[in-house]
Amino acid sequence: MELMHLAGQSWCIPGRVNVGVYRKGETVWIVDSGLDDEAGRKIARWIEGEKLTLRRIVTTHSNADHCGGNAFLRKRTGCSVAATRLEAAVIEHPFLEPLLLWSARPFGEITNKFLQSKPSEVDQIIENTGPFDESELEALPLPGHFIDMIGVRTPDGVLFTADALFSEELIDKYSMMFVLDVEAALSTLGFLEKTEAKWFVPSHARPTEDIRPLAEVNRAALLRVSELVLERCGEPATREEILKTLSDRFGLSMSVTEYVLNNAVVGGHLTWLRERGLVFPVVSEGRLLWKKSP
Numbered sequence: 001m002e003l004m005h006l007a008g009q010s011w012c013i014p015g016r017v018n019v020g021v022y023r024k025g026e027t028v029w030i031v032d033s034g035l036d037d038e039a040g041r042k043i044a045r046w047i048e049g050e051k052l053t054l055r056r057i058v059t060t061h062s063n064a065d066h067c068g069g070n071a072f073l074r075k076r077t078g079c080s081v082a083a084t085r086l087e088a089a090v091i092e093h094p095f096l097e098p099l100l101l102w103s104a105r106p107f108g109e110i111t112n113k114f115l116q117s118k119p120s121e122v123d124q125i126i127e128n129t130g131p132f133d134e135s136e137l138e139a140l141p142l143p144g145h146f147i148d149m150i151g152v153r154t155p156d157g158v159l160f161t162a163d164a165l166f167s168e169e170l171i172d173k174y175s176m177m178f179v180l181d182v183e184a185a186l187s188t189l190g191f192l193e194k195t196e197a198k199w200f201v202p203s204h205a206r207p208t209e210d211i212r213p214l215a216e217v218n219r220a221a222l223l224r225v226s227e228l229v230l231e232r233c234g235e236p237a238t239r240e241e242i243l244k245t246l247s248d249r250f251g252l253s254m255s256v257t258e259y260v261l262n263n264a265v266v267g268g269h270l271t272w273l274r275e276r277g278l279v280f281p282v283v284s285e286g287r288l289l290w291k292k293s294p
């Protein structure tokens with residue numbers, strides 16, 4: 001396993017999900033744990049090979065690709081797991097994620113490991129801001145993408161930014177990036193642009209010393225989706241019809257999992273447009289239609 005040194009005692013394990021590493025002597029903290037047991041096993045092998053002790057996994061949020069290695073690592077090493085209260089609820093009861101996306105008991109196609117990780121205990125509930133233990137790591141609130149997601153800053157000035165922003169390649173490929181609260185996501189981008197750090201490490205993009213260009217790409221991607229949703233509401237449309245229009249426009253071919261994720265994204269954008277008075281909902285002949293305000 002290749003570690004990328006960033007600054008001082010701060011590293012990152014690059015991968016589909018970048019895992020943060022902070023060392024204090026022989027003790028290690030990691031930020032997120034990857035998708036599954038296999039990801040956890042790789043981290044455990046490295047820690048054991050280096051004769052280090054895993055003190056704690058700081059979980060930025062409860063999406064399966066960020067906490068999927070927790071159960072394995074906790075069992076193998078006895079490490080502690082920290083997360084905010086709301087994210088901890090989903091980490092401990094992971095059926096809540098597909099439940100949230102489907103708004104009812106989820107069916108088999110959306111209870112896969114990408115949407116529902118193995119349950120694992122969170123023994124330390126932390127606030128979304130400030131230091132939380134002897135490591136001097138610091139939590140920063142990064143709302144928007146999920147329920148109460150945090151970033152983690154190390155004393156070396158390395159800031160792990162979780163899913164507050166995504167790489168340009170992923171945005172080109174998927175066009176619709178997961179977001180529950182568009183307004184919060186936009187202000188999180190503004191917050192990151194103003195935040196000082198030696199390195200910014202998004203979970204799904206290369207570490208960078210200047211986050212501003214990537215923040216701008218992410219802002220443009222969010223606003224483009226909002227504009228298309230608003231434009232589609234020129235003709236009254238259901239949430240699913242709006243998603244079809246966006247899917248056609250972006251040339252997406254979605255799996256069932258991607259469909260429920262993107263359906264949530266459309267919901268997030270509709271709420272943002274509704275709060276600004278740009279669209280409104282009306283039930284007509286058994287359908288919830290969204291209309292552009294006159």
Ligand SMILES: [Zn+2]
Pocket residue numbers: 017063065066163203204
């Ligand atoms: Zn992620």
